[in-house]
Amino acid sequence: KAGVTQTPRYLIKTRGQQVTLSCSPISGHRSVSWYQQTPGQGLQFLFEYFSETQRNKGNFPGRFSGRQFSNSRSEMNVSTLELGDSALYLCASSPHGQFSGNTIYFGEGSWLTVV
Amino acid sequence: GQQLNQSPQSMFIQEGEDVSMNCTSSSIFNTWLWYKQDPGEGPVLLIALYKAGELTSNGRLTAQFGITRKDSFLNISASIPSDVGIYFCAGQSFNEDQLIWGAGTKLIIKP
Numbered sequence: 001k002a003g004v005t006q007t008p009r010y011l012i013k014t015r016g017q018q019v020t021l022s023c024s025p026i027s028g029h030r031s032v033s034w035y036q037q038t039p040g041q042g043l044q045f046l047f048e049y050f051s052e053t054q055r056n057k058g059n060f061p062g063r064f065s066g067r068q069f070s071n072s073r074s075e076m077n078v079s080t081l082e083l084g085d086s087a088l089y090l091c092a093s094s095p096h097g098q099f100s101g102n103t104i105y106f107g108e109g110s111w112l113t114v115v
Numbered sequence: 116g117q118q119l120n121q122s123p124q125s126m127f128i129q130e131g132e133d134v135s136m137n138c139t140s141s142s143i144f145n146t147w148l149w150y151k152q153d154p155g156e157g158p159v160l161l162i163a164l165y166k167a168g169e170l171t172s173n174g175r176l177t178a179q180f181g182i183t184r185k186d187s188f189l190n191i192s193a194s195i196p197s198d199v200g201i202y203f204c205a206g207q208s209f210n211e212d213q214l215i216w217g218a219g220t221k222l223i224i225k226p
Contacts, residue, residue, distance in 0.1 A: 097212075
């Protein structure tokens with residue numbers, strides 16, 4: 001069965017612009033989590049969506065937002081981009097979400113470069 | 116908040132050597148997960164552990180859920196060049212609703 005699909009794979013944006021990243025989870029998975037990973041850093045949790053509701057949120061400013069659709073696909077948006085937002089953005093899906101101890105499966109990520 | 120201490124931060128090893136890394140938490144966990152991330156890719160699940168004392172293998176990889184429930188170990192036997200990458204541990208405790216992540220162990224094989 002298909003894995004987690006993230007689009008676009010690579011993109012370059014200018015400071016002040018906004019960006020939308022998309023994630024299609026594994027079929028049947030209802031939870032989607034987003035992470036930011038900067039070079040040489042670990043995984044920083046952004047938020048988790050389950051059945052179209054945000055269930056958890058990390059310590060990121062309000063410029064970072066997300067949503068989930070009825071088919072479980074998710075988007076994350078970053079407004080007013082800053083240079084420090086340059087990172088690999090990872091999406092992960094799981095059947096029932098992180099709270100139940102489910103394992104999560106990652107996509108290949110979207111590389112965002114802000115210039 | 117909870118923290119995971121993953122060590123070592125990086126390792127330089129010779130091909131064929133065995134590798135060990137570990138994660139310790141400040142509280143009791145009920146789930147431990149180990150992932151590997153290749154450069155430019157998303158992390159891939161290696162081993163999942165759900166029971167204290169559990170020892171699980173995946174090829175040359177073996178991971179253990181510590182009996183104190185506050186630590187986990189990953190061993191790689193007879194390392195090969197494709198083992199290079201960053202290994203992450205992640206855990207979850209009973210009263211938390213999200214995974215806690217280690218900072219990663221970067222494995223580098225000496226030429």
